[in-house]
Amino acid sequence: MRNVAIIGIGQTPVDEHWGTSLRALAAKAVLSALDDANLPGVEALYVGNMLSGILTSQENLGALIAETCGMPGIEAVKVEAACGSAAAAFRQAVLAVASGAVDSATAVGVEKLTEMSGTATTFGLATASDSDYEAAMGLSFVAINALLMRRYMHEYGWRKEDFAPFVMNAHRNAAHNPNAMFRKPITAEQYAQAKVVADPINLLDSSPIGDGAAAVVVVAEEHLSRYGGRPVAVRACEIGTDTIALDNRKDPLWLEGVERSTLKAFRSAGVRHQDIDFFELHDAFSIMTALSLEASGFAEKGRALKLANEAYFGIGGKMPLMTFGGLKGRGHPVGATGVYQIVEACLQLRDQAPAAIHVSGARRAMTQNIGGSGANVVTTILERMG
């Protein structure tokens, strides 16, 4: 297998893009990544998306978006892994280049949610869970995460307000990200008083969903001299899965898919925890931040909240988290999120992050994109080049 590098990145702001179609959103991100790579096109396109069929009545996104981007005829398919779709598409792009099947590929994550009402979106998001045994019983995706949060608080004795620092950190960083949906810091009081969605999860525990697209261009490292731009090395991109329903897990508070995916990525990249300089994790809900840190091995089981303070997870801290705001502050365009995380990690490693959120001297980044409540987990490790 060949080593792979990212040579182009692009993103649209995460927002309510009422006037822009799904295909146009995707094309904006792809064309901006191609321009960044200074390439007219690529040999293959992998589209990460979750809800286009349900919300836009549009599938077959591969051909549609290749055509919209002026590359009709190339290999192009949609990759779906619920909220983990984008990073799963990125893995396909990396594998296609690593294998030698193609020399260049683009992964784009795109999601268009504002086409339908909020309740239709809530229904769509619930398709990430077990349709026969979770969603059909009235469980929203938020409710599933609420079951985890309630049990976590019960088992380890944490209070609701102990989760606030994660949320405040994400929003503090998002304030400096021009592409973020919510660019205002929030206070612990605001967190405590937010409207309850599915008890104990309130509005500020939940990442805001929005429209958006992000794209990257990957090529073989051995060909880098052919291209300009500022490459970032892909050291690993690995997938680990777990049961789709929470009730089939031995210990729902231990995300085995996260553990598997992280261990595989560490093995592929030949790195350990102390080699990671910052971590873009999948903070769809604040409970997922805690569980992801624990199953990834960055915190002991049941103890992640003990580390939830600015000195540890802030920009200048030991392990900066959600440096561009994460899902919580940047926004969560569901099937596009995984490529946003990768684009943001590249901006850090290329020293192009806004000064206030720049993790200076960072050499290695880890990003983790999760489909479902820990069911499909993609962990990527990126490294600065030169």
Next chain:
Amino acid sequence: MDIPRSWRLRNQRYLLEGTRCSHCDQKHFPPVLICPACQSRETAPFAFSGQGKLYSYSVVYQAPSQFEAFVPYIVALVDLEEGPRITAQLTDVSPEEVQIGMPLEKVIRKISEEGERGLIFYGYKFRPLVTY
């Protein structure tokens, strides 16, 4: 929800029927084709007693479209006494009375309906164990 699916799932919804592994005796809900404990493909139908304990719960205020009429309602993870954990709604109990660890029992109730003239779907919910 669709009619074929509701019909296909009738033994699960009404009888709480899962499977028992013929090789290692592990019980599963929902039914499985391959035993997750020993990988055996020999499983037989097994009806659960419907008694269990509460593992976790949540009160839902913002629901998917087909459940909007029911808010607020309580969803839960229940540890069945035969082993498996199951996802279901709680009923006949107010949120203030719910406690993790409380004993529960299965009842058959309305799960959802497709508007005023549409189909009504029934299935299992759990309520605090009634003792006499």
